[in-house]
Amino acid sequence: MSFFSTQKKVATTLTVLVVALTPVTVPAQQHFNGAAALEYARQFVAIGPRFSTSSGHAKAEAFLRDHFRHDQLEEDVFTASTPIGPVAMRNFIVRFPGKKNGVIVLATHYETNYWLKNINYVGANDGGSTTGLLMAIADQLRAQTAHGKTLDGYSVWLVFDDGEESIQPTWTDSDSLYGTRHLAAKWARDGTLEKIKAFILADMIGDKDLDIQRESQSTDWLVALVRQAVKKFRYDRYFFKKDEAVSDDHLPFLRRGVPSIDIIDIDYGPNDSYHHTIKDTMDKISSQSLTIDGDVFMETIRLIDQR
Numbered sequence: 001m002s003f004f005s006t007q008k009k010v011a012t013t014l015t016v017l018v019v020a021l022t023p024v025t026v027p028a029q030q031h032f033n034g035a036a037a038l039e040y041a042r043q044f045v046a047i048g049p050r051f052s053t054s055s056g057h058a059k060a061e062a063f064l065r066d067h068f069r070h071d072q073l074e075e076d077v078f079t080a081s082t083p084i085g086p087v088a089m090r091n092f093i094v095r096f097p098g099k100k101n102g103v104i105v106l107a108t109h110y111e112t113n114y115w116l117k118n119i120n121y122v123g124a125n126d127g128g129s130t131t132g133l134l135m136a137i138a139d140q141l142r143a144q145t146a147h148g149k150t151l152d153g154y155s156v157w158l159v160f161d162d163g164e165e166s167i168q169p170t171w172t173d174s175d176s177l178y179g180t181r182h183l184a185a186k187w188a189r190d191g192t193l194e195k196i197k198a199f200i201l202a203d204m205i206g207d208k209d210l211d212i213q214r215e216s217q218s219t220d221w222l223v224a225l226v227r228q229a230v231k232k233f234r235y236d237r238y239f240f241k242k243d244e245a246v247s248d249d250h251l252p253f254l255r256r257g258v259p260s261i262d263i264i265d266i267d268y269g270p271n272d273s274y275h276h277t278i279k280d281t282m283d284k285i286s287s288q289s290l291t292i293d294g295d296v297f298m299e300t301i302r303l304i305d306q307r
C-alpha cells in the first residue's frame with residue numbers, strides 16, 4: 001500500500017515538473033497582429049476610391065501623413081507623364097533606423113486604378129490590405145525603436161508607393177509602376193540604391209483564400225529565405241505552389257540590381273473575378289491571412305539581418 005502510494009506521489013511530482021517546464025523549453029509561437037492590420041485596412045479602404053486626380057487620393061495621402069506624423073516620414077512628390085497628361089503623384093517613405101549598415105525596404109502601392117474611376121472600386125485587397133499590413137508592421141518597428149533605440153539589424157524602410165496601376169485599362173511598361181520607377185531612378189542617382197539589401201513587395205495578400213505564387217523573376221536567395229520563414233510557421237500550404245511571372249513594383253528595383261521579391265497572390269476570387277472589379281471589398285480579406293503575411297515578413301527580416 002505504502003509502496004504504491006510512494007510511486008504515485010513520485011509520478012505526480014514528475015508530471016507537475018514536466019508541465020511547469022514545457023512553456024519554458026517550448027515557448028508559445030508569437031504571432032503577428034493580423035487583426036490590427038485588418039483594422040488599418042478597413043479605415044484606409046473606407047476612404048473609398050483613391051485613383052490619381054481624385055479627392056479620395058488626396059484623402060489617402062492625408063491619412064498616411066497623419067498616421068505617420070510622429071515617425072521619420074518623407075513625402076516623395078513627383079509629376080508622372082501619363083496617357084492623360086502630367087499627373088501629380090506622391091510616394092510615402094517611413095524610416096526605422098537599425099544598427100547594421102544597410103536597408104531592407106518593404107513596399108506596397110496604395111492607390112486604386114484610374115481606369116476604374118466610374119465604378120465604386122475600393123481595392124480592399126489590391127492596395128488596401130497591404131497598406132494595413134505595412135501599418136501594423138510599423139507598429140512593431142516603432143515599439144522596437146522607441147526612446148531613441150535602433151533596430152538590432154538593418155534599417156527598415158516602409159514605402160507606400162503611388163501609381164503602380166496603369167492609367168489606361170491595358171497595362172504597358174510605360175503606363176504602370178510610376179512611383180517605383182521614379183523612386184528607383186532617384187535612389188540610383190543619389191547612391192541610396194547601393195545600401196538596399198533587399199526589396200520586399202507585398203501585393204494582394206489579404207485574400208481570405210491565400211495562395212501566394214512564387215513570382216518567377218524574384219531573386220533566388222530572397223525566395224529561399226521567405227521559404228525558410230514559411231516553414232518555421234508551417235505555412236507551406238499558402239505559399240509557392242505555382243510559379244508565375246508578374247509585372248509589379250519590384251521590377252524597377254530588380255532591373256537596377258537590388259535583390260527583390262514580389263509576395264503576391266494574383267489569383268483572387270473564382271477565376272480571378274474579384275481582381276480589379278467592384279467585388280474587391282473588405283469581406284474578401286481576413287485577419288488570418290494578414291497574420292500569416294506578417295509572421296512571414298517579420299521572420300524574413302530577421303533572416304536577412306542574420307545573413
Ligand SMILES: [Zn+2]
Pocket residue numbers: 126165276
Ligand atoms: Zn491592381
